[in-house]
Amino acid sequence: MFVALWEVEVKPRCQERFQKVYGPGGDWAKLFQSDSNDQVTELWHDPEHPAIFLTLDFWTSRQAYENFMASLAAEYERLDAVGEELTRYERKIGWFESVEHGESLSRGSREPKRRAADTTQARQGARAFCVRIRAVEKQVCRQATFG
DSSP states (O other), X not given: OEEEEEEEEEOTTOHHHHHHHHSTTSHHHHHHHTSTTEEEEEEEEOTTSTTEEEXXXXXXXXXXXXXXXXXXXXXXHHHHHHHHHHEEEEEEEEEEEOTTTGGGSOTTOOOSSOOXXXXXXXXXXXXXXXXXXXXXXXXXXXXXXXX
């Protein structure tokens, strides 16, 4: 399993439109769902900082993600331009691969349908991952503030 994780700050008064483009059923999710290697795309909101969102794009493998991005580069660029109109910044937090799944996933495999268990597992992994990221961010902020 592979996840691309991004942090985004949305411009004032653009949050509703941003959520429609990036949220479940939005343009990004629809684009990714056109590939059977897409597992799940999630949008997370920080209730303490209303303009901050995380996007988590889960794929069967990094190679599958990269192949998809290369094959639909023009559509990706078009949607990215829409996103730039709605955001102050976008920061790539990182690209991560599951230690548990590692090389056990067959590269380039195309299953006709995503299995429900895979999607549930991806969502549970996303939630745990976000909790860990937030804990690290808070610790770093405390250290920077109080030295």
